[in-house]
Amino acid sequence: MIDPAFLTDTIGQLLGGLPLTLSLSAISILAGGVLALALALLRRSSGIGSLFVRAYVFVFRGSPLLVQIFLIYYGLSQFPALRHSVLWPFLRQPYWCAVLALALNTAAYASEIIRGGLIAVPSGMIEAGRALGLSPFRLFRLIVLPLAVRQALPAYGNEIVIMVKSTALASIITLMEITGIAHQIIGDTFRSFEVFLCAGAIYLALNSLIARGVWLIERRLSPIV
Amino acid sequence: MMGLPSLALTGFGPTGWGAQLLWAAGMTVAVSVTAFAIGLAIGGLGAWAKLSGGRVAGWLATAYTTVLRGVPDLLVIYLFYFGGSQVLTSIGRWMGHDGFVGLNGFTAGALAVAVVSGAYQTEVIRGAVGAVSRGQGEAGRTLGLSRWRVLRHVLAPQILRAALPGMGNVWQLVVKESALISVTGLVELLRQVSVAAGSTREPFLFYVTGAALYLVITSMSGALFQAAERHSRRGWTAAR
Numbered sequence: 001m002i003d004p005a006f007l008t009d010t011i012g013q014l015l016g017g018l019p020l021t022l023s024l025s026a027i028s029i030l031a032g033g034v035l036a037l038a039l040a041l042l043r044r045s046s047g048i049g050s051l052f053v054r055a056y057v058f059v060f061r062g063s064p065l066l067v068q069i070f071l072i073y074y075g076l077s078q079f080p081a082l083r084h085s086v087l088w089p090f091l092r093q094p095y096w097c098a099v100l101a102l103a104l105n106t107a108a109y110a111s112e113i114i115r116g117g118l119i120a121v122p123s124g125m126i127e128a129g130r131a132l133g134l135s136p137f138r139l140f141r142l143i144v145l146p147l148a149v150r151q152a153l154p155a156y157g158n159e160i161v162i163m164v165k166s167t168a169l170a171s172i173i174t175l176m177e178i179t180g181i182a183h184q185i186i187g188d189t190f191r192s193f194e195v196f197l198c199a200g201a202i203y204l205a206l207n208s209l210i211a212r213g214v215w216l217i218e219r220r221l222s223p224i225v
Numbered sequence: 226m227m228g229l230p231s232l233a234l235t236g237f238g239p240t241g242w243g244a245q246l247l248w249a250a251g252m253t254v255a256v257s258v259t260a261f262a263i264g265l266a267i268g269g270l271g272a273w274a275k276l277s278g279g280r281v282a283g284w285l286a287t288a289y290t291t292v293l294r295g296v297p298d299l300l301v302i303y304l305f306y307f308g309g310s311q312v313l314t315s316i317g318r319w320m321g322h323d324g325f326v327g328l329n330g331f332t333a334g335a336l337a338v339a340v341v342s343g344a345y346q347t348e349v350i351r352g353a354v355g356a357v358s359r360g361q362g363e364a365g366r367t368l369g370l371s372r373w374r375v376l377r378h379v380l381a382p383q384i385l386r387a388a389l390p391g392m393g394n395v396w397q398l399v400v401k402e403s404a405l406i407s408v409t410g411l412v413e414l415l416r417q418v419s420v421a422a423g424s425t426r427e428p429f430l431f432y433v434t435g436a437a438l439y440l441v442i443t444s445m446s447g448a449l450f451q452a453a454e455r456h457s458r459r460g461w462t463a464a465r
Contacts, residue, residue, distance in 0.1 A: 062397075063439040064404035067415060067432060074422060075429035161295070168297030172408065179299055192308035200296040207295045 002194065010185060010198045017178040018202065024095075024167040024177060028102035029160055035103065036110035043115055053111065060108035066169050068105055073097040073173045098170035106163050113159060117152030118144065150221045157214030161207045178202055234425055235434045242421045242431075249417035250438050256335050256413055257403045261396055263339035268346025275351050286347065293344035298337070298402050305337035306330070306409045334406030342399050349391030356387040386457040393450035400443055414438055 043053040060068065076082055076091055083092075090096040121144050129139040171180030182199040186192045237243035274286035293301065309328035317326040357380060365375035407416035418435035422428040 058444075059436070059440065062443040063436040064401040064415065066404045066407070067418075067436045067439060070415075070419065070422075071429070071432035071436060075432045078427070078429045165295075165297040168299045169405075171299070179297055179303075182300060183303060186303060186307050190307065190311060192304050192311060196300055196304040196308070199300055200292060203297060203300075204292065204295045 006189075006191065007194060007198060010195055011202070013185060014178050014181050014195075014199055014202055017176055017181040018206075020170075020175060020177040021164070021167050021206075024098060024102065024170055024175070025160075025164045028099050028106060028167075029163050031099070032103040032106035032110060032163075035107035036114055039107060039111035040114035040118060043111065044118065057108045057112060060105050061112075065101065065105050065166055066172065069098060069101040069169055069173060072101045094170070094173040094175055098167075098173060098175060102163065102166060102170075105166070106159060109159055109162075110156065113152050113155045114148065116155070117148035117150075120151040121147045146221075150218075153214060153218050153221065157211060157218075160210055160214070164206060164210065165203065232430075234421070234427060234430065242417075242425075245417055245421070246414070246434065246438065249412055249414045250442065252412060253400070253403050253414040253439075254442060256331060256338075256406060256411070257396075257400045259331075259335040260338035260342060260403065261399045263335065264342035264346050264395070264399065265392075267339065267343025268350050271343060271347030272350035272354060275347065276354060290344045290347050293341050298341050299405055299408070301341055302334060302337040302405055302408060305340075306333040309333045309336070330406060330409030330411030334403070334409050334411055338399055338402050338406065341402065342395050345395045345398065346392070349388050349395060350384070352391065353384045353388035357383045382457070386454075386461070389450065389454045389457055393447065393454070396446060396450065397443055400439070400446070404439070 039053045039056065042049040044050070072091070073094060076097075082088060091100075125143055125147065126139065129143045134142065167177060168179035170177055171183060174180075176184070178199055182195050185195050189195070233240055234242055235246065271286045271289060274282040278286065306328065309332070310326065313326040313328055314324075317324070361379055361383065362375055365379040366372075370378070403413060404415040406413055407419065410416070412420075414435060418431045422431040425431070
């Protein structure tokens with residue numbers, strides 16, 4: 001039934017897609033994280049900024065990621081102005097379209113996670129910081145941000161795992177990451193179950209490493225009680 | 226070029242794609258409801274296995290939720306779409322039918338999304354059961370209610386109240402995941418939008434329209450879930 005030679009061969013081929021999966025994940029999580037922090041701070045402001053962030057989060061969380069990818073990959077190239085701009089060398093490549101869509105998408109989810117973390121910072125801590133005469137920037141940098149990060153970390157860990165899984169959608173716009181290669185092998189051999197087993201094992205290993213890493217950081221950031 | 230003429234493309238006129246888009250949106254809702262319903266049943270079974278099934282059942286349920294929540298949904302759809310046809314073909318051969326038997330996109334896609342959502346649903350239901358105190362069931366039995374009536378009148382309403390917010394999240398997930406079923410060729414919303422985008426050469430217009438229709442579906446059903454939550458909480462917050 002199960003053919004070990006086929007399994008090891010398949011794992012080997014699939015691992016060829018690992019660097020692409022990792023780079024898609026890493027760049028979009030980093031860029032999305034920076035954007036998410038900016039969005040979370042803007043959401044706390046009053047007026048138009050907060051309204052913009054709420055609309056942004058509504059749109060990106062309410063529609064499928066694949067639609068967002070298609071909109072950027074197929075939709076943007078329709079505009080001649082964009083095709084003649086400095087952005088075109090990037091946006092003509094499926095890789096950067098996928099990164100852009102993934103980053104914009106995760107920023108919406110992560111901004112809500114960070115917002116939750118910021119809300120959870122006890123007001124007494126902020127007052128204490130003010131009483132010590134810290135400037136608003138140092139107050140944020142030394143007191144608010146570390147506490148918020150600690151609070152938001154478990155949820156953020158989940159979001160990172162979801163992002164790694166989401167990079168699979170990049171295969172639909174021709175990027176041969178792990179799932180793209182898996183699809184190709186299934187098409188060639190019709191052995192969908194074995195290929196699923198191998199690809200699934202790689203994703204599971206990757207995600208449990210991430211979960212473990214987040215857990216270690218959580219432990220490091222927890223005060224000794 | 227974007228302009229007023231292109232807006233007629235998404236309307237219901239002779240050149241418009243409005244009717245097809247609405248039909249496809251209906252297909253998205255249909256496949257999502259099917260997947261959600263099956264996922265709910267799987268989730269109930271999974272929660273039971275984790276809470277009071279034996280050791281083997283508990284272990285199986287843990288393996289199931291770990292794998293399905295850690296693997297890309299697209300891979301699961303490929304498994305059901307290609308693997309399902311494989312299984313059907315070999316069953317057909319065994320029964321004396323020679324040739325390829327394909328699993329259609331609706332069935333394969335709905336099953337795949339159901340199995341993924343069932344993993345999330347398992348955790349939602351398990352958490353909700355844990356949120357209802359043991360004493361509730363014992364009190365019902367003390368009052369002389371049968372086991373079934375305790376479940377029906379005492380436990381189920383309270384479990385549902387605790388589970389509804391989580392179930393609402395799973396529903397949103399199912400709707401968005403249903404877009405991936407377009408890879409099987411099923412003409413749901415995303416597939417129809419892609420076809421329209423290709424044949425009119427207006428991809429931006431059609432993908433924006435598609436995104437807007439998904440937003441309509443998710444926000445309208447979100448409001449429905451909120452109404453259900455309010456209904457399930459009636460008289461509860463006041464009494465506390």
